[in-house]
Amino acid sequence: MSIQELIEKEVASLPENLQREVYTFARFLREQSRDNSFNGLLLSESVLSKEWNTPEEDAAWANL
Numbered sequence: 001m002s003i004q005e006l007i008e009k010e011v012a013s014l015p016e017n018l019q020r021e022v023y024t025f026a027r028f029l030r031e032q033s034r035d036n037s038f039n040g041l042l043l044s045e046s047v048l049s050k051e052w053n054t055p056e057e058d059a060a061w062a063n064l
Helices: 003-012 016-034 040-052 055-061
Strands: none
Touching: none
8 A cells, every 4th residue: 555545544534623634734744845945044043143142232232
């Protein structure tokens, strides 16, 4: 039996509300696989936080 057939069999045995959750999750996975774009902002956040999260920076931005 193929993986698709196994999935179809399992999903068919679920109540409709859980089938909807499986469908939503499958769409989420498909969208995630499409979005292979480089997100430099997220990657740089941890590095930049070392510079930003300091008492000096907090004091400099306290008036805003």
